[in-house]
Amino acid sequence: MRNAGRMPFEHERADMASIVKFIMERFDTNVAGGNFSFKVVDRDGDYGEIGKEYIIMTPTMMSEAYLGTLTAAQILVVEPHTRKIIDGVGNLTREINMHEAVYDANPDIKAILHGHAKEQLSWATMGVPIPNLTEATQKVKGVEVLPFRHNCSEEIAEMVGAHVAKLGDAALMHEYLLNSHGTMITVGGKNMSGLTAIHKAVSVVDTMEYNAHIAYEQTMLQLQGSLDGYYSKGIKIGTVEDVFKDHKAIYNDKSNLELEVKS
Template sequence: MISAPDGRIIFEHEREDLAKMVKLIMERDDTNIAGGNFSFKVTDDDGKDYIIMTPTMMSQAYMGELSPEQILVVEPHTRRIVAGEGKLTREINLHEGVYDANPNIRAVLHSHAINNMFWATSGLPEPNVTEATQKLHEIETLEYEPNCSEPLAELVSEHITDIGDRALMHMYLLNSHGVLITVGKKDKVMDGLSAIHQALAIVDTSEWNAQIAYKQAVFQKLGLLDGFYSEGSKIGTLDDLKEGKAIFNPNAGIGKSDKSKKRSVIV
């Protein structure tokens, strides 16, 4: 049984941190008034897992100003609220589906980030062009399913299962709905708080990428570019984009000389 010292709340540090994160994400326009929902896993002294999660209506009702006491501590699968003043979001089925599909995932961040939403509503994959986002590899848009629905949770769960360890640092675009970021570590239990912080970094940097990818697409239509470029290399074209091909730099992080060596080996 989890407990806290007299006068304190359980998982106080983690809940305080997530409350601050909600405000920060709102201030950075990494979500909108509809909010989204963020969660990460924690383990008590007896080895039992719980989900630390934002309550429903965190933005619309509370305008992103949450206290640690409003952040929920949820028992997985029973969905029993162990602690917290808020109500459970209907999107809990999505979060549980992700955690069940890959137990190494320790954090799930779903938001309505404006520039990523542009690509999500297009139904196209988002070209991954910036250096800071190449670790995500392809950024695909999933087929449309209604928000908070079981079909959406099942769709995401199936994709997470299919990509295996790539889900330990990954971002999907949920068609017309927003972004979904998953973070964890292979063969090692990652601290949930560290995982949700990494997810925050991903949504922030991917917002820049989404805007830059859009501008590269415009430059191609203007005739100023002949394709999408990343780290000095052409990685795709508008025709590739129309065909739904993943556009990212498979040689990301490799210097020019190393790229030449790699090409010579392949040839």
């Protein structure tokens, strides 16, 4: 039975509202917004059927209309596929199709964060992968760029869903560039909660924002002739040609043990 007088998934929605504000303040998205979601499960049947999955999702216009300042009540509780809003004040983003395609492609994915992070968006508009160089971001591995498809279209949903399915478990901690559109991060695991997953996604977008700037600086140093490649953990892992000509999503895939031996 539903808890009288309480919003469905009140704690989770309040947390999501805080995430939106944090991401806006950190320039991890802009006034054009983006959209964030994570899965929740009705453990006790308070809102319908025991064990039923719902999606906690930001409403459309979260940034332009509300400047990133939302209440828990404005965060939506959505029934997958029917797209019925179970609770929440606001309208559903048209990019729900991309979120559904990702969750369908890999049910172990528990959170999706799509935004327009300032530094990362520059790489997305160039249509080239971000060299992943910092120690804090190596868990994300290679950050590839996907071909341009119009935002909110069925084409972008189908393309992203197919790519996520192809990645398999690698999609459980991964970032993608959407050409000229922005970034997308997927996080999950069989036993991971959606709330944990969305917090991990926030960590990824913020640390990758620093990495994107560092990658730009190393790119400029190479073009100026002061550096002979991209460096990570003390070793050279690629060059400008690898990234801009061959579109390689480079990162330091050497183990710590290998690095210790070389040093």
